[in-house]
Amino acid sequence: MEPGTSGWRRYIMVEPPIMMLLFAETMTGAVLTDLIVYQSCTVSLKLNETLCQLLHTNSSSQEAAAIEAKVQPYASIVLMYAFLLRTVLPSLLSLFLGPWSDKYGRKPLLVSGYMGFSLKFLILSILCNWTVNPWFMQVAFIPLAILGGSCNLMLASICYISDIVKENDRVWQLAWLNASLLFGIVLGTFTGPVIYKQYGYTAVFGTATLFCTLTLLYVLFYVPESIKNCPKSSLQSLFDFSLVKELISTCVKKRDGFNRYVAWCCILTLLLTIFAMEGDATIGFLFVREYFGWDISSYANYTGATVILSIVGTLFAVKLLANLLGISDAALAILSFMSLLGSAIVKSFAWQPWHMYLSGGIGLFGGVPGPILRAILSKSVPPQDVGKVFSLTTSLETLTPLGAVPLYTLIYKNYMPPVYYPCPAWLVSVALYSIAILLVMCIARRTARSNNTSYVQLISESE
Known part of the structure; x- marks a missing residue:
């Protein structure tokens, strides 16, 4: 196609x-x-x-x-x-x-x-x-x-x-x-x-x-298939290690047109974001069930409300703040991480059920970091290498929860509410979002010096 x-x-x-x-x-x-x-x-x-x-x-x-x-x-x-x-x-x-x-x-x-x-x-x-x-x-x-x-x-x-x-x-x-x-x-x-x-x-x-x-x-x-004239494949063609070697070399080798500092700062920030979000999702139902006595229906109402707010916040940020008002990518990313940071703080100190809904409202822009960081990342990569960088980024994003889920689970297991207050597991998210804000500031400072790279989306055209 x-x-x-x-x-x-x-x-x-x-x-x-x-x-x-x-x-x-x-x-x-x-x-x-x-x-x-x-x-x-x-x-x-x-x-x-x-x-x-x-x-x-x-x-x-x-x-x-x-x-x-x-x-x-x-x-x-x-x-x-x-x-x-x-x-x-x-x-x-x-x-x-x-x-x-x-x-x-x-x-x-x-x-x-x-x-x-x-x-x-x-x-x-x-x-x-x-x-x-x-x-x-x-x-x-x-x-x-x-x-x-x-x-x-x-x-x-x-x-x-x-x-x-x-x-x-x-x-x-x-x-x-x-x-x-x-x-x-x-x-x-x-x-x-x-x-x-x-x-x-x-x-x-x-x-x-x-x-x-x-x-x-x-x-x-x-x-329909989007790649025209695809050759027949086999299991042997699937596990071609030369593709992986080329992919890694592309992402770490210093060369013209590749702002390695910005690229890896973006990747690290994405990983921190996913780490925190996966950890939060792992303990979310267990937390409200133990602390507030919520059943599945109560948790469903809360989750549905926060997701609806996230849809509204994401579309509002992308369409209005970025496209119409011209707010920079870095500024929008910082705004979104401050939103997530505030939400995590409220969860950690929550002692009433309505505090969870308050955290959802504060986290209105929680769905924005992913698209914005990928947009910044695309500007730091040569057009011919954008697809390879995306593949590596996706792989690392998938591996990140392997550390997040055990860490959040173990912290929650050993410091369960209401004995421990505030909840230490949510404070881990607070720390991660704080680091993410600092990384975005570093990205903004470096990109301000190098605005001569061409803008391309993170996903390259099919060859």
Whole structure:
């Protein structure tokens, strides 16, 4: 498909599938956590089933809080290993799949990714019918990891957009992709608890399986390949280590047109941002469940509200502040990190449920750093190397949660609220966002000296 696809068709290629995927993922996220907590209580720790039922029937009671204090440390370890299982292999594969898809096409990555999620939810919908050890739930993540996971789905989706959309339109198109993603999160957030309350675990995971299967069929039969005249591929061509060597050399070798200082400052700032966000997501439900006695529905209402605010804040910042008012990239990045910093501070010192909603309002611009930092990064890289830098960046972004999830889990496990106040886990995010602000200031200072580099989007044109 040639770059410059116009009209409404460009909005319905990869956006509807990613929206349905995030709908399924979000719909099952808190429900899966709840299932693992309950199975940890009844099977692993062998507590009385009647007591464990209090986690569902009276989660705000003192008895339930005492049970949570016993169960959550164990359940958090199970969740941590589930995350590691679905992250390690995809992060390594992304080093190969980015350059590979430039030659052999984006559609194979899309198909394999959605197939992996379909199998994951199918396995979960079967396993949840039995009272099994929560460690058996790890089986569902094996096909997802082998087939690429969410990391390579996002990589393929963004590259697909770069293939079919003109350079001048990519910023808005990527913003639309992000909005579609967040819209799926909102739908899943409010739908999951309703289905769970009415029909139970099987219905939730079964619904997710159905949506992911429909998404897979949509990609197979409607979404065309964006790379023209793709040669036939093989497993041997997938694992070509020369592609990885060239990619790394491109990102570290000093040369004309490559502002290595700015590029790596941008990459480091992106990694810090993802580290903090992944850590926050890991302990979010556990925190409000233990500290405020929230159930899945209460947490869904909070998550949905914060995501809606994030959609509004991101579109407002990109369309109005940046495009119409001409606020610089660095200034907008600093504003967004101050927003995230304030949100983390409020969470750490929260003692009333409404404080969590206040943190969501303060974090209005929390979705802005990613697009802005990628825009700055694109200005520091020669046009012919932009795609390679993006592949390495994506791989590092995927590896970053491998450190974030264990760290936040261990801090939360050993310093659980309400014994420790303020919550130390959120203070880690405060420190990371503070460092990110300093890095953006360094980027702004260096880019002010070198404005002669040409602007290109982070994703290069398909060769």
